Amino acid sequence: MLHRLPELRPLTPDEAPAVGELAERVWRAYDIARGRPERPRSTDEQIARRDARLRRAIANDPSSSTGAWDGDALVGIALARRREAFWGLSTLLVHPEHQSAGVGRMLLEAALESGEDAPYGMIVASEDPRATARYRLAGYRLHPCLHAEGTVDPATLPAVPEARAGTGADHEWIHELGRRLRGGGYGPDLDGLGEDRNHLVVVERGDRRGWAFVRDSQVTQLGATDPETGAGVLRAALAATRPDPDEPTTSPPVVVRQLTAEQEWAVDVCLEAGLRLQPKGPLCTRGMDPPVPYLPDGVAF
Structure with missing residues (x-):
């Protein structure tokens, strides 16, 4: 259980492997919680591609790539990108053991601040009702989706x-x-x-x-x-x-x-x-x- 709020600071490209490991752990827990088959572990080649993609994303948008740290442990991430008048939240993830403790709210506030002067914003939400509620409370319109x-x-x-x-x-x-x-x-x-x-x-x-x-x-x-x-x-x-x-x-x-x-x-x-x-x-x-x-x-x- 989290007894203190984590420290927020900008991520660096060198931290891409830690970001990737956290994302994989969060999505695996997300699937299990919804009764879905546990996704297989990533291969070395998949991990290399994943880390290269994350390294590139953090390098391209350093001011809107934020990590939440509990000591030396990365427990949450928010990755956003600003493109001219458009802003989008690419990723908002919190370690399963640190959810519902205010970490997601802190990360979302930091991410939204990076795009507060952008006229247009977009977020592709997961099925997590907590995240959906946060986006609506932040002023976003919710458009139901089919896949x-x-x-x-x-x-x-x-x-x-x-x-x-x-x-x-x-x-x-x-x-x-x-x-x-x-x-x-x-x-x-x-x-x-x-x-x-x-x-x-x-x-x-x-x-x-x-x-x-x-x-x-x-x-x-x-x-x-x-x-x-x-x-x-x-x-x-x-x-x-x-x-x-x-x-x-x-x-x-x-x-x-x-x-x-x-x-x-x-x-x-x-x-x-x-x-x-x-x-x-x-x-x-x-x-x-x-x-x-x-x-x-x-x-x-």
Whole structure:
């Protein structure tokens, strides 16, 4: 039991392994508490990728990467990112033995302070009701979400002849479209997504265009100029999903997340592809409605 409040201080990139170990422990406990199978331990390769991703995130946003320390023990983290007029809370986690003791509130207050002058804010919430309550009390609107998952049969998806593999040359217009959709470009995040085993899928139809990042069996981010083009991008992204190379025989189902009521175009494509819908934690926004058509990444938004 925690008898004193921890010390908050900025995280450094060298502390990425400790951040990763804490995150893995928190999510494992989260699954067990909800009666889900315990997730397997990460392999050395997965840990190396995880730590590289966290090291990059902390280095890119040092002023909004905060750790809570009880002596030498890291017991909580908050990672946020500011991109022009847009602010997002990427991660808020507290060690299971230190929850419901005020640590999460302290970390959230520190994170919110880093984005208090940003006109637009977004948080992709878990199913933890305590976290959801904190975000609402902080002034965020709660938008109920569905996730779609299952096995995709590519034969059920209409062909998208305008689809192609994206390259770094597409980043400039993706930044600009991101500004129109959510109020801010992506800074270094597009390069980070590209390095994290994501591949970029692009659809162009004259002045209508869109993109999606796909990592193994997950569509991790999607944006487009209009819902019809967004639907084409999602079909192409679903067709591009593939088994997890770390677990090719036991890969998880294809997953599409953050389906709010505004994204009916995406819900229809997921149903067309034979995916199942289920409720998940809300998308939380401040100063903005959920962008359309848009499916935010849970970390890079």
